[in-house]
Amino acid sequence: MEEYVEGDEVHRDITFDAVVGADGWVHPVGAGLMHVDGTAYRGVTVGPGVLPDMLARAAAGFGTAVGRALAADGYRGWFDVDFVATASGRLAPTEINLRLTGPAVAFHVQAALDRLRGGRHIVRTADQLPLGARLPPAALREHVADLALRCRSLGATLLVTIPTAAFDAAPYLGVAIAARTASVAAAAETAVRQANAALGDLFRDLALSPSGDRRAAGQRGPR
Template identity: 60%
Template structure:
């Protein structure tokens, strides 16, 4: 992890919404949608010193993380979001906070590069090879590469170029279609051949914009034309579906390209994918057997070398699916921090404190059985943490701001020495969350919060830090 921050504390800025917006319509709704996931900014490095988030967070969360992970003197600034929903716009309106960040002398880490973050947060004199050199288009070289290969079509072309030199790698066929009529024709042809396909938006994160389409689904929809109308307008990618199953179905490999262009492998993980949506990951010793782990590492390192040669600097990962023969099919590159990166940061911090490499499992969206205000959420998570500790497992809350949404959830990370302990702790947390709903049903109170005729109890809000 030394290649990431040089082992130094860092400033973490949760600009998930800003990053996603550059690949969508850029609307405030897109930026705000990343607000809950921006909680993961607490884990952008093993040792945060300043944390900037778009949503307000309650003190108990960072206090508990600091206790377990032995963070020192972390300053947390919540509700730093502008009218456009973005963190960078919010920082512009807080010049004192922005000046504090600039004067800290610490590395500044964001979820991903954006034109706004580079313009606002980049050092006045970028170091050679940092990827911050600005070209005629106003973008730094690393950001240009980011935008190029966040395209699943461009990533696919790179995969096809590199794959012949890598036994154990197979690249599924892909076709780019520019209209719904073309898409309908292609889907009809695949269905007639009995083939399942994957339909992808060219840009998308966490599995969003990706749909697996079977011949049966096309028939149920009333034909290929009817199904194509349900897809987003514009260009889509139709990709050959890679058949396979089993515990190693979805793998990922994370790495870092340093300022000099050297690739530093971080590790391999097993992702939890629900349909096409990313839910979490498990990393650590023995999680992935040596053979597929080696194939993933060698290919991901080659991808990193190609990205570095074009000017990319920073964190990235390559996601794979495993076919029935045990071969790995690369499906996308993420040129930013990632969900699995959080697991690796937690692993690195705990290894520094406790010795050895623990297993870490992240569960980014665990449903809660009821909406909980801050005090009740703190009690609930505290009880779950005690129960996990009795199993020899450390529980850390990673997403804390969604507990009062209409469909409430939390994100957690679990760390242990054995996979059995992780499984047991996950079952404990899921059961405790589900029990919340049963508790409200048994008492006759709505789990979704106060009824329209009731007045919610006022709770004292924690005082916000001001820049």
């Protein structure tokens, strides 16, 4: 049991990620804003301006101190420290994960794009975007190609991170969206969500007859 912390409405769930190198030095990776649904992690946004400087510095300071303690105890590798931020700007640490965490995907994508294209990118991951229909592999590839074009037209880059649930009973897609600004990343995510939902429209005009034959809704059978 732990104390309940009333989080800030905008910057509630924060993560700080770092690596303890083989030499024992702590190498900060960055801080990000996690997207949490109830208690379930759904993604993260990382990049310049995502968090207020005060929160980012506080998370980095505490997280780096945790890393030094881990290093002194012999730990080597990736870790993160998660926080809940209050409206007053106080950070309440909630857990430490000694592994390659979910936000690591966003940080790796950001580092790769910064290196390839220069400048700084904002990367937003969404691990469970619902699909309006179940898609076999060929249809999924076609849909993803269309999503990539939609994002590119907005100035964003789309990468698929979780393609394996597209044919599940409740199908979904995991993606990473990279852009130069938070507003472009948000617009691209909205476009992806809308295109995913529109997949259901392809089947809305079909009805299943008692004999199992598919007919357009409202179409009469032979008399």
